[in-house]
Amino acid sequence: DTEVTQTPKHLVMGMTNKKSLKCEQHMGHRAMYWYKQKAKKPPELMFVYSYEKLSINESVPSRFSPECPNSSLLNLHLHALQPEDSALYLCASSQGSFLEPKGYHGYTFGSGTRLTVV
Amino acid sequence: KQEVTQIPAALSVPEGENLVLNCSFTDSAIYNLQWFRQDPGKGLTSLLLIQSSQREQTSGRLNASLDKSSGRSTLYIAASQPGDSATYLCAVPGSARQLTFGSGTQLTVLP
Numbered sequence: 001d002t003e004v005t006q007t008p009k010h011l012v013m014g015m016t017n018k019k020s021l022k023c024e025q026h027m028g029h030r031a032m033y034w035y036k037q038k039a040k041k042p043p044e045l046m047f048v049y050s051y052e053k054l055s056i057n058e059s060v061p062s063r064f065s066p067e068c069p070n071s072s073l074l075n076l077h078l079h080a081l082q083p084e085d086s087a088l089y090l091c092a093s094s095q096g097s098f099l100e101p102k103g104y105h106g107y108t109f110g111s112g113t114r115l116t117v118v
Numbered sequence: 119k120q121e122v123t124q125i126p127a128a129l130s131v132p133e134g135e136n137l138v139l140n141c142s143f144t145d146s147a148i149y150n151l152q153w154f155r156q157d158p159g160k161g162l163t164s165l166l167l168i169q170s171s172q173r174e175q176t177s178g179r180l181n182a183s184l185d186k187s188s189g190r191s192t193l194y195i196a197a198s199q200p201g202d203s204a205t206y207l208c209a210v211p212g213s214a215r216q217l218t219f220g221s222g223t224q225l226t227v228l229p
Contacts, residue, residue, distance in 0.1 A: 055214060
């Protein structure tokens with residue numbers, strides 16, 4: 001399995017809703033990431049999890065709450081979002097180290113969740 | 119802080135042409151550089167990964183080169199096809215594994 005699977009593919013939510021985005025990989029990668037991408041812009045890093053621990057939070061508002069229940073799963077919990085939070089949310093994974101004995105293979109991205117906040 | 123720049127921002131070519139996309143980075147102390155393709159509204163597909171010790175990587179009609187000393191990478195696409203139309207992004211990882219992306223080159227290959 002060489003994929004990162006994200007669900008749902010599309011999500012429409014109201015500003016008072018609570019929802020969660022899910023991400024799963026079975027490549028044995030020990031680093032997982034959430035990125036946010038607005039139209040015609042490159043992805044922007046939100047969070048990095050390394051060995052199931054949050055290692056980077058890029059000053060993301062608290063209405064976004066990440067969770068890494070185990071080495072294969074990454075969630076992003078959403079609450080009280082604003083319309084400007086509408087974007088494509090991408091999950092990615094990579095090996096835990098650039099110096100893996102069997103070679104480093106870079107980042108693998110999921111197909112994303114298109115989020116619309118109304 | 120690493121900065122990554124891609125030139126040109128957009129490129130339109132007739133089918134069959136060979137083309138070069140450029141990527142430059144300010145901090146040459148990189149571990150590797152990765153090229154991605156993104157179709158509209160979709161996720162990123164990895165095309166090529168070049169380790170810092172390598173000069174180039176090839177996959178089919180794609181060839182990526184890396185010159186760390188000058189802070190440059192190029193993606194060469196041979197015999198372009200309409201199906202190559204997409205946005206191409208280069209990215210370099212930082213020490214905490216966070217990726218810094220260029221702003222991308224939007225490629226259109228005309229039939």
